[in-house]
Each structure stands twice: as C-alpha cells, then as structure tokens.
Amino acid sequence: MQENRIDSNYRSGFVAIAGAPNVGKSSILNHMIGEKIAITSKKPQTTRNRILGIVTRPSFQLVFIDTPGIHKSSRLFNIRIVDVALSAWSDTDIILFVVDASCSERESEEIIVGNLKGQEKPVVLAVNKIDLIKKNARAAIIEQWAARYPFKAMIPVSARHGTHMKELLEAMRLLLPIGPPLFPEDSLTDMPERLIAAELIREKIFRLTGQEIPYSSAVVVDSYSAEDEKNLIKIRATIHVEQDSQKGIIIGKKGSKLKAIGEQARKEIEHMAGKKVFLDLFVRVQKNWSRDAKAIERLGY
Numbered sequence: 001m002q003e004n005r006i007d008s009n010y011r012s013g014f015v016a017i018a019g020a021p022n023v024g025k026s027s028i029l030n031h032m033i034g035e036k037i038a039i040t041s042k043k044p045q046t047t048r049n050r051i052l053g054i055v056t057r058p059s060f061q062l063v064f065i066d067t068p069g070i071h072k073s074s075r076l077f078n079i080r081i082v083d084v085a086l087s088a089w090s091d092t093d094i095i096l097f098v099v100d101a102s103c104s105e106r107e108s109e110e111i112i113v114g115n116l117k118g119q120e121k122p123v124v125l126a127v128n129k130i131d132l133i134k135k136n137a138r139a140a141i142i143e144q145w146a147a148r149y150p151f152k153a154m155i156p157v158s159a160r161h162g163t164h165m166k167e168l169l170e171a172m173r174l175l176l177p178i179g180p181p182l183f184p185e186d187s188l189t190d191m192p193e194r195l196i197a198a199e200l201i202r203e204k205i206f207r208l209t210g211q212e213i214p215y216s217s218a219v220v221v222d223s224y225s226a227e228d229e230k231n232l233i234k235i236r237a238t239i240h241v242e243q244d245s246q247k248g249i250i251i252g253k254k255g256s257k258l259k260a261i262g263e264q265a266r267k268e269i270e271h272m273a274g275k276k277v278f279l280d281l282f283v284r285v286q287k288n289w290s291r292d293a294k295a296i297e298r299l300g301y
C-alpha cells in the first residue's frame, strides 16, 4: 500500500547549515540530497547565497538551507555574505553546525558559538572529514565540543565517504516538529536552472583559477533559452572580474582557460538539466565590484 501522505506523525521543518568556511557544509548537503545542487571547492568562501535543498522520506521532510561560511572580513562583499549566513538561522527549526575534524577554525567558530548562545533553537553538531583523522582521535574532539555548547546531538561524519549520514538525518528527524511536507516530494531545490548554471560556472572558476581570481569573479546568466524540440538549452553568461589583469588571466593563453571553464561547466549543466547545452561565455571588467554595494546587488548577491 502507498504511504499515507497526511500521516498525523509526519514531521517536517527547516534546517540551517552553519559553519566556518571550507568545513564541508555544501558537500554534506549534496550527499544528503543525492545530487549536486550546491557547488563545492577546496577554497574557502565558495558558497555565497543561501541554497535550499530538500530531503524527503516516507515519514519526514528536512528542508536544508546551506549558507556561506562565517568568517571575519572588512570587505563589503564578505560582510554581506556573512549576513546572509547568520540571517538564515531566524527562519529555521534546527541549526546544523558543521566543523572540520582535521582542522579548527578558531576565530570563525568563536563567532558562531557566540551567536548560538544567543538563540534557543536545537543545534546538532556534525564533525565532518573524519576520514582525515585517526579513529581514536574522534572521542577527544567530540568531548571538546560538548564542553563548548549543549548540542542536541554530536555526529562524526564524512561527506566524502558518506559515513554516518543516516545517523545525522535521524538526529535531525527527532528534532522536527509534526507537520506535513513543505515542498512537493519530488523536488530537490527551489533554485531555478539558470541560477544553478551560473553557480556551476562559478565553481569551475574556483577550481581552475588561483589566487584572488575566484574572489574577484561573479557570474551572471544573461540569457537561458530552452529549445524543447531539439532537447537543447542555449546559455549566454558573463564572468565579471574586478581588474583588467584578471580578465587576461581568466581568458588564458589563446583563450585556453576560458575554454576549460566553459567545457567543464557545460558538461555539468548538461547533466543537471538532462539536455544538450550550448554555452557562450564572456568576460567583463566591473571595477572593484566587491566593494560597491550597488554592484554587489546587481550581480545577484
């Protein structure tokens, strides 16, 4: 028999994923969803917007809000994305605080613990990247965290290997209020495809360029048109950088860097959309956009 969808024991709610940059918040989200909806990279500050991801099971629905890593900075753009992260907490039922078992982000985590103490929502701790530490080192890390904050649950996990992900979901399920599903059971995110496409292009910039380039880049999809009869999507997107010299670096020798970014992004967009993609990429200099409130807004942040 089919599951009764208006089961009076059904649980649902929102979970904000919080943590320092680079601890694996987006990786955990992708693993729980089973699809890549949030971009990830080895570099900190990969996530810039709140990204919504939905996990639906027969007895519960968890709606995650992935957020930018919380960090200290004086640059206007960084202050903006940390605001995005902290403000995501207010609309949620649970906070999932992610830390990296292999390295401690003291300053950022001080800020987060300080903010956690000022609110009353249940907080679950995920100690991620346990694949990078010895098994017998786990207990000491958990003990240290237990002394810092009264977490409702503390789960060692590895997003890379999928370790203890079920336990993590179960810990959050127990904290959910009774209620019907908040989103259709087959939806994974509320993000439109064109925005995911822009993010996938940005991910390739994070992964294929070094130094300040990722932090000086923003991607805007200028047009996104589906030609259904041909099973094809035509995308035109612009990479905005802050300086003329950065434009040269992103384009690369004889256009090689831009070509690699475009090819890798196109493959992933095709996978995401299930269609063939024509991707046209342009690079434009928007002088010092990350310090200009109006420009930050125009670029979608």
Ligand SMILES: Nc1nc2c(ncn2[C@@H]2O[C@H](COP(=O)(O)OP(=O)(O)OP(=O)(O)O)[C@@H](O)[C@H]2O)c(=O)[nH]1
Binding pocket: 019, 020, 021, 022, 023, 024, 025, 026, 027, 028, 039, 040, 041, 042, 043, 044, 045, 046, 047, 048, 067, 068, 069, 070, 128, 129, 130, 131, 132, 157, 158, 159, 160, 161
């Ligand atoms: N070894 C290992 N690496 C991991 C694990 N989870 C994530 N990573 C890696 O850690 C890096 C950062 O992961 P992200 O998911 O982008 O981290 P984030 O917390 O979302 O980072 P920001 O969006 O920048 O705040 C990536 O290179 C991941 O592949 C894990 O369980 N084990």
Ligand SMILES: [Mg+2]
Binding pocket: 025, 026, 027, 038, 039, 040, 046, 047, 066, 067, 068, 069
């Ligand atoms: Mg992220």
